[in-house]
Amino acid sequence: MQQVTNKSEKITSFEFARVIALLAVISIHGQLFMDYGYIGEEPWLNFITNQAARFAVPLFFVIAGYLIYPKLNASPYTTAKNYSTPLMIIWFIWSLICLALPFNLGVVAEHGYLAERTGYWGYLMQAPLNSLFEGGLVHLWFIPSLVIAVFMIAWFVDNKCRSLMLPFAVIFYIYGLAAGSYNVLTEMETPIFTRNGPFFSFLMVAIGFEARRHQWRMSVGKALLLAAAGMAIHFAEAYYLHGHGQVFNLNDFLLGTSIWGAGLMFFLLAKPNLGKHPIWLSLGKWVLPIYVIHLLVTIYMTNIVAILGVETVAADAIVFFGTIIGSVILMFIIEKTPLSFANLRRIKFGKNKAACREA
Template sequence: MIWSVISLLMPFNLEVMVNQGYLAERSGYWGFLLQHPLNSLFEGGLVHLWFLPALMIAVAIMALLIRQQKTHWMLPIAIGLYLYGEFAGSSAVVTGMSAPIYTRNGPFFSTLFVVVGYLIRERHILWQSRSALLLAMLGMAFHFVEAYGLHQYGQVFNTNDYLFGTTLWAIGLFLFLLAKPDLGRKPWGFSLSQSILGFYVSHLLVVIMMMNLARFLGLAGLEKDTLVLFGTLLTTYLLVKGLERTPLKHLLFR
C-alpha cells in the first residue's frame, strides 16, 4: 500500500512539473488510472506492483480452501483461473473472450503457481536436475511457439505475460532449483536476498528517475540505455541498503 501511495505522489516527468506545475503533471496519470478503476485496484499505484496483490489473492484463495478442508479443489480452481486468464488475455485475439481487468493482474495466473509450489512442497516432489531443466527448456520453447502463433493473429509478441508453456517453464525452473539447493549459497547471495522485496518495489521508480536524468543530459540510444540500466542497478541498491539502515525499513519493506 505504501509504495502505491509513493507511486501516486511521485512525479514521473520532471520537465512537465517544472514548466506546468505538480498537479498538471500528476493529473494526467491519475486520470489514466481512474479510467480503469477496477484494474487499477488490482494493479496498484504503478504497473510493476501488480505482483503483490496477485500473490496475496492467490494465498488467500489457497488458505480459504485449506481452512474449509477443500484442498482437493485447489488445483482445479487454479487451472480454471489460468485457462480463463489465458483465453481472455493473450489468446483473446483467437477466442474473442474478454475480462473486466487485465488478466495478468488478480488471481488468474498467480493462483496456479502458488498452488503448484504448495503441492510440490506438501508431496515432497523432487526431480533430477537434468529432467527439471529439460522440462523448463520444453516449456520455454512451447511459450515462444505459442507467442509466434498468436502473433500471426495480431497479438504483439512482447505483450504475452503468461502462456500455456509459461507454466511448464516456471515449474521446470522451480524443480531445477530444488534439485540444486546449494546453488548460489554465497554470502553475497544471502545479503541480496534479504533486500529482494525492497529492490522489487523501488526499482521502477528509479528507472523513471534515470529516464528523467537521461532526458536532462540529452542522451539517446545506447548512451541512454547504458545510463538507465547501470544507473538503476546502482541507485536501487544504494537506496534500498540505505533505507534498511533507518527506521523506515519497517514501514517500507515489511
C-alpha cells in the same frame, strides 16, 4: 518424479534465483533494446530478450508457494493473514508514494506538478477496478496478486479439499489466458488485466505449495528439459499470437509459462546449494524491497537519458545499471527511516514476522 523428505535448511538456490529473477524484471521494465536490433520494422532484439525474462515472476510465485507451505498447511487463515498484512501495508504505502511522485520531469518543468500528476491520476481512473488490483504503479500488481493466491489456497486447505486446488487454479489460469494474451483470438473481455488478481498467481503459487506438500522432485536433467519445453512453448505461442495482433513483448504469461516456471523450481530443488555464497544469501533478503523501489528509479533514469539525449546502447546501460545502483542506494537510505521495509515487515506480525520474507 520422485518423493523426498522435507529439509529444514535454507534452499540457497532459491535466494540465488530470486536475485537473478529480479535482474530479469529490471531488464523488462527498462525496455532494453527498443531502439535498435530491428528486423524489418520491429525491435526483435527487445522482443526476444523481453520474453526470455518472463521466467522471473512465475519463479517468484512458485518459490513463495513452496516456502509458505508448512505454516499455511498447518494454520491456513492465521498464516495467510500474518503473511499478507505487512505485504499489503508495503503495497499501500508505496502506492501512495508512487501516486505522489511525478514521473515526467519535462512536463513538471513546463506545466507544473499538478498538471503532470492529474494526467497520471486520470489515466488510472480510466480503469479504476484494475487500478485497485494494481496499485499506484504498474509493477505493484505482484503484491495483491500474491496475497489473493495465498488466501485462495488457505480456503482450499481450511475446507479440506486440497486435491481440488490445482484443477481450479488451472481453470483460473486458462480463463486468464483466454481474456489476456489470447484475447486477439477469443475477444473475451474482463474488467481487470488478467495478469492482476488470481488468474496468473493462483496456479503458480499452488504449484509450489503442492510440490512441497507431495515432496516432489526431479533430476537436474528432467527439470531442465521441462523448463526448456515450457520456454519453447511460451515462445511458440508468443510468435503465433504476434501474427494475430498480440505484440510479441506484451505477454506476461502464456500456457508454456507455467511449465517453464515449474521446471526451474524443480531444477533449483535438485541443485539446492547453487549460489551457496554469503553474497547471494545477503542479496536475497533485499529482493522484495528493491522490487518495490526499482520502477520509480527506472522512470527517473529514463528522464536522465532524455535530458542527456543519449541513445541506443549507452541509454540502455544508464537505465539498467542506474536502476540497479540507484535502487540499492535508495533502499539503504529508506532502511534508516520509519518507512524501513524491516519495520514494515514487523507490523502486526509477532512471532510470524519472518514469513513476509518468503514473498
